[in-house]
């Protein structure tokens with residue numbers, strides 16, 4: 264266990280980059296490698312690894328380099344490729360639309376999820392938007408607390424042929440009966456083919472889990488398509504298609520990319536007809552223009568996802584154990600915990616946890632003290648996104664009925680790949696400074 268010097272109090276110690284550097288001197292080599300070089304956020308425009316991650320950067324410079332033109336020896340060769348939307352070398356007849364590297368990554372994900380095929384987009388949100396655009400449902404059933412940008416896209420974009428889709432929410436921890444009742448009520452009004460049941464489990468920030476099997480059974484009986492945002496789990500913890508879901512959506516920006524530098528999203532479809540519709544949608548929208556460097560990186564990084572996830576989960580468990588002993592933490596939201604009301608479904612579907620948990624602070628504490636605690640952290644960085652090597656922290660503000668939410672301030676943690684002992688030392692010094 265590395266020796267960690269006790270950090271000086273924030274007021275006497277000067278700017279944070281300097282204090283962080285001094286703190287890291289006492290950390291284990293694995294933790295120091297993750298945080299090197301120490302960046303000045305103003306100079307790097309907020310990027311945590313401004314030069315990229317060494318070895319991955321070198322390997323991503325191989326390949327098609329994202330060239331837009333794909334060459335043909337004759338007009339006949341070109342006409343055949345244009346008609347098929349495919350070049351004889353792999354990829355599309357036009358390099359922007361789909362590179363050979365994108366082909367390779369799609370084939371890999373289709374295999375991992377057991378699907379008929381996959382598409383890759385430039386972000387997780389673009390993958391979600393492509394599903395909505397391709398199938399243009401007029402009614403979407405979504406869980407309360409769904410990833411907010413997904414809700415915003417459904418609420419604001421003109422996805423249905425007639426304009427915006429109608430959205431109906433169901434509880435984040437819904438039973439099959441609850442969703443079945445919504446479907447039965449909609450059935451007289453909206454055709455099954457124009458309805459989409461959208462799942463996200465566990466749901467963002469508060470991590471409730473619905474009765475996935477019950478929902479899928481009722482949607483199936485009604486002939487309604489199902490799509491699941493499976494970003495929390497990744498293929499390592501859950502394979503939606505194996506549970507009867509039609510479309511698996513992954514923000515591969517998170518665990519499959521793994522290091523916060525691979526913005527991308529994947530949709531895997533169970534049927535040939537659905538994958539054909541998704542591919543056609545990408546030709547229409549151009550959302551499949553993902554750089555070959557990104558595809559190559561994703562292609563290799565996904566191989567380490569399982570080991571990383573296990574390590575993230577073990578570190579998250581250690582950190583939750585620390586919060587458990589502190590009076591200022593009134594609760595911890597994570598379905599991996601035996602005391603979670605969602606633990607039964609967690610064991611049924613996922614079996615093991617990930618990097619995320621949300622701490623509910625004692626509602627007697629002024630929120631400024633909670634913010635002072637977060638601001639005093641040196642290894643945990645204040646940033647959106649998660650699933651990467653760097654530990655992160657961010658307040659949670661679900662746009663939901665307050666009656667279903669805990670009372671105290673909520674803060675979400677992403678346990679990175681640093682040594683757990685160093686992260687605990689960071690929490691200790693921040694707690695001493697703030698509470």
Ligand SMILES: *Cc1c(COP(=O)(O)O)cnc(C)c1O
Pocket residue numbers: 385386387388389410463467492494495514515516517526527528648
């Ligand atoms: C991050 C995230 C997304 C979107 O991924 P981006 O690549 O950031 O667009 C979608 N769903 C969930 C649950 C996420 O956490």
